[in-house]
Amino acid sequence: MKRIPTHEFYNEVANTYSWHQVAERTERVYDFVMDKPAPNMLNRIKSGVAWGPMVGLWALFYMMIEVITLWLIELFLPEEDIDIVRSFDAKMYNSVPVTETFGDH
Secondary structure (H helix, E strand, O other): OOOOOHHHHHHHHHHHOOHHHHHHHHHHHHHHHHHOOOOOHHHHHHHHHHOOHHHHHHHHHHHHHHHHHHHHHHHHOOHHHOOOOOOOOHHHHHHOOOOOOOOOO
């Protein structure tokens, strides 16, 4: 069995990536996904059927379960009852200087 020195591996990975790089990459992925249009039900059914007879049937079954679940959620927890969060002003947040750190108490 091969042993990997975990402290060396951690240091190597820690020096390869920075949190800033990880945050930028994550933001790019989110932006990419949000720019894609949500598929409608007909497109989802066509896609599921195109996977073949066995997987396509499972996909259709899963879609029916999903629709029933979402209907039940909407029935018991209507969308109108959900609190909407205020929009976040990133420019203002980033322009306010930090006056104290956590260790300055």
